[in-house]
Amino acid sequence: MRHYNQRDWFELNKDPNTSIETIRAHFTGHAYDPHWHDSYLIGITEQGVQQFNCRAKQQTCVPGTSFLLDPEEIHDGNAPSQDGFTYRVLFIKPDFFQQRLKHLFAEVPDCFELNVSKTLSQNSFLTASISSAFAAIHYQEPKIIQEACLDQMMNQLTTQMTWRKRSQQISKSTHIALLAQEILHANLSVNVGLIEIAETLQVDRFYLTRAFKGVFGLAPHAYLIQLRLVKARALLSQGENPADVANKLCFSDQSHLGRWFKRCYKFTPADYKRRTFIL
Known part of the structure; x- marks a missing residue:
């Protein structure tokens, strides 16, 4: 089901099995003000050019490029061209991420945080895995397909992320x-x-x-x-x-x-x- 507002629209779902939220949306002009989420944002640009400010620079995401944001990472949204942009994004809570990683790796280090290395990626395997995971969750595929697609995406995501030890000394x-x-x-x-x-x-x-x-x-x-x-x-x-x-x-x-x-x-x-x- 879509919500329409003139030329803009969005599809919003929350999966009952994983509690992952998914959004497929199209925006023209100014999309949204600076804000952050308590989830990892894992998405792809489907059509058009998506621009957003994040990590003290303007990011430009085009079709074939995926975008990855850490929890509480401030970002906005803007469509620089008249045609606007369409994107697909999954909102994944950190605790879900940690639990899933325990199934993928023999050991997950204590007192570490998993952080996105780069906001944008042109890795075609990562983009394809995000697209598959989004479709499985957003369109309510059977659980076994959802799990397989999520595992595949997590495997690809960890090549774009780093373990960062929490600092013990602070100013x-x-x-x-x-x-x-x-x-x-x-x-x-x-x-x-x-x-x-x-x-x-x-x-x-x-x-x-x-x-x-x-x-x-x-x-x-x-x-x-x-x-x-x-x-x-x-x-x-x-x-x-x-x-x-x-x-x-x-x-x-x-x-x-x-x-x-x-x-x-x-x-x-x-x-x-x-x-x-x-x-």
Whole structure:
């Protein structure tokens, strides 16, 4: 089922077996504002030219090229040509990734993170494996086909990714930013202020903002909006009503939540609930 908005459209599904979300969409002009997801984004450009800013540079993705983003990696979206672009993308949670890797490799190291090496790849085998995995999940192929396609894609993906050991030594500003991040995670449903957080951490709020932006690429208030949007998606996919979600997550009302949803995802909370709520 497609949702149409003039020349733009999207197909959104959530697989009941794996909980992987898939989107096939076509956008013209400005697609969406800078935002991030709590999932790995694994996708391909099907038609046209897709441009987005990520990792401090403009990325250009054309047919035959795949795009790979880590969780919480900030990106936007834009179609530089009048014909727009069409893409297919899978949203895969980190815990699903880790579990799947344990089946593919004899040992998965402890205290390591799996990170995308390059945002764009022209590896034809990777692109083909993403296309197959997307089709199997998005169009609800039998489980055995889904599993085979996902395994094939994971095998290809790991050639584009690296194990990175988590740093044990961090600077003062990074430490402050991480503490602030913990406070934001703990206050999704509380109308917390920047001055309050700075006082809790015993730092100046301007220092806090600089430190936080240096680590996470967003100011604390913008990061908190992204956290709340991610939580909103989870609540909506569990069947909660947009108005209740907006109230629970400190949006002023349902329209406020809807405006942020459309800026970052291009679809409305109601659209998202309808396509992802699994009984």
